[in-house]
Amino acid sequence: MKNIQNTVEKIIQKLTKKQKTISFAESCTGGRIAAAFTAISGASDVLHGSCVTYSNDIKHLWLGVTNEVLENHGAVSEPCVSQMLDGIQELAGSDYAIAVSGIAGPTGGTEFKPVGTVYVGIQTPFAQQVFHCNFSGPREAVQEQSTVFAIEKLAEVLEI
Known part of the structure; x- marks a missing residue:
């Protein structure tokens, strides 16, 4: 992570x-x-x-992610991350x-959402973008790739 500093x-x-x-x-x-950042x-x-909104209950309680989105799309989805962005900004x-939600592994993956599936969202005063990513490697690698991707996408949006 030193290179991202x-x-x-x-x-x-x-x-x-x-x-x-x-x-x-x-x-x-x-x-x-x-x-x-800190x-x-x-x-x-x-x-x-x-x-850190790890559970669905906390995503709902703290960020206002609707139960409908969690039940129909899951926590690892574009609609969930979109609502997470709105919730944290408010x-x-x-x-x-x-906002980031994904499956770091080694467990939790499915045929449709394998380990390494991560959604990363960026909200600006003007727009919202959610990216569907497929990272690889062990848990820590997926977490680090997700972190670096999110920071690099923000830098792109800010034209850095």
Whole structure:
């Protein structure tokens, strides 16, 4: 994750300059995105907060993910991550948000959603994007790839 620190630093600098804030809703990444940001001095200028919403109940209670989405699409889905983005942005009152939900493994995968299936969402003041990713490797590798992907996508959106 050391190579991503430079990118996080640039994101923090850009958000600080623009006087914008960010928040995170993490599931399979378990707080790794928040940890990458809080490792950088100056993060407190832009980071409003982060929730690790691992269970469906907490996704529903804290972020407002509907039971309908959880029952019909599952926690590892575009509609779930979309609602996670809306929920964390409303909860934290931030300008930008990242949400991640996926199957890090080694268990939990299915034929239709194998281990490594991850949805990463980016919310800006203007738009929302959710990406369907298929990562590989052991649990920690899937978590790290998800974290790096989310940070790199945010950097792209911010044109860093």
